[in-house]
Amino acid sequence: MTIQSSLIPSQEQQQQQQQQKQLHGTVAQEEQQLQLGTVQQGGGSTESESHNQRKISLIPLVFLIYFEVAGGPYGSEKVVRAAGPLFTLLGFLIFPLAWGIPESLVTAELAAAFPGNGGFVLWADHAFGPLAASLLGTWKYLSITINIAAYPALVVDYLGGVAPAIAEPGRARTGAVIGMTLLLSLLNYAGLSVVGWGAMVLGVVSLAPFGLMTAMAVPKLRPRRWASQVEGRKKDWRLFFNTLFWNLNYWDSASTMAGEVERPGRTFPRALAAAVVLIAVSYLLPLMAAIGTTDASPDAWVNGYLADAAGIIGGPWLKYWTGAGAVISSIGMFEAQMSSGAFQLLGMADLGLLPTIFSHRGARTRTPWVAITASTVITIAVSFLGFDDVIATSNFMYGLGTLLEFASFLWLRVRHPAQKRPYRVPLPVPALVVMCIVPLSFLAYVCVVAGWRVLAIAAGLTTLGVGWHGVMRMCRVKKLLSFNNV
Secondary structure (H helix, E strand, O other), X not given: OHHHHHHOOOHHHHHHHHHHHHHHHHHHHHHHHHHHOOOOEOOEOOOHHHHHOOOEOXXXXXXXXXXXXXXXXXXXXXXXXHHHHHHHHHHHHHHHHHHHHHHHHHHHHHHXXXXXXXXXXXXXXXXXXXXXHHHHHHHHHHHHHHHHOHHHHHHHHHHOOOOHHHOOOOHHHHHHHHHHHHHHHHHHHHOHHHHHHHHHHHHHHHHHHHHHHHHHHHHHOOHHHHHOOOOOOOOOHHHHXXXXXXXXXXXXXXXXXXXXXXXXXXXXXXXXXXXXXXXXXXXXXXXXXXXXXXXXXXXXXXXXXXXXXXXXHHOHHHHHHHHHHHHHHHHHHHHHHHHHHHHHHHHHHHOOOOOHHHHOOOOOOOOOHHHHHHHHHHHHHHOOOOHHHHHHXXXXXXXXXXXXXXXXXXXXXXXXXXXXOOOOOOOOHHHHHHHXXXXXXXXXXXXXXXXXXXXXXXXXXXXXXXXXXXXXXXXXXXXXXXXXXX
8 A cells, every 4th residue: 555655646746747747848839939930929920040140149148237237336326325435335245246146046047947038927927827927027017117217317417517407307307308218219129139239339338437447546545435434414224225226136137038048048147147247346346446535425425426536536538438428328228128128028928918019029120119119108107206216116116026036936946846947056945045035135125115105106006017917818808909829
């Protein structure tokens, strides 16, 4: 009796084996579609040769991740203002390790295991089903479009030193923000390959003045300035953590374009590892140079101060180059994140979570033009929130989505341990839980300290997301809209 029961699988084991086969079949089908290059998009198909020519390789992917996450130290000034130089340097030293590495490892494993457009939406769908995937997609998509809205405002802040009229509230500023948003959205239609190689050029050009500033600052450094703190007022920890998080999140955003990446199982882990180092250095060295060579109080650190510090260190020419680099960096971040959001919508349409129209691509550039248009409209709609409200709301929505993303990662490891993973984080499940505790704790903190306005906006958007999923299901059942069959 005992021998027989040990040889015959239980009903639960049979169900698990069936689920495992289904998961393997789904992933294998996705990989086969990607290899053939014949995935149906909006009623058409692409030729394999044409599609492969536009695949993203390692170097462009590194810079796309760089612009998804950081884009340079621009916008980090408020961290110094909130908590002073010492905690700023500690934050940018510790946070890329404690937050960036775990999220990069999760992204590398899952992007390699599910090499299709949609990224984290695919992961949640395989782990918990369509509702979880739709809700995660809503949180992440709204987070990234809200985040994008901050970049035109940052550009205007930096350009305000040359044209003061657009730096002050009024029609000139409103027109500048809307015009910048429309212009940058149009550039995204050029195609993902163009955006990727363009990101590399923009990255080199925008980082060059900081490299010069750091080198020129060495003889003038006074290390004691790195240890100075805020005096005469309390530290603003809410602003500190929100701005720090805003400067160093979205490591997983490039996963939404995994279907466009050349050999994602090999390319993603390498690109993420290189991006972690590049991003940490691009923040720490310029901030150490600016803090260590100037006597400015933390209150002087407002958006644009890094350009002033560059002028003190190297002269007016370096100040103007750094200011121009801010514009270039913001363009790179806008383009990379707009691409990520658009390909997320395309992936959701491929899964049948959104109508087929969102999977329509341009005939020549293969860009998801409907998704880009929708993202542009939403970006303009939220671009007039205050900067602090923008980053706090973006962080909150991103935090909710990432909590579900980490849960999907752990659940897939537990329920499907034998699934094919071209890259696998070399840790057992208990160690993976420990690895996730630090970033999950920080996400919980970001959600708790959000103000009532942010909580109200996030609650409304979450309710909208659940309602949207219900509407999409009804439209699919009643055939009111066209959906891909999955």
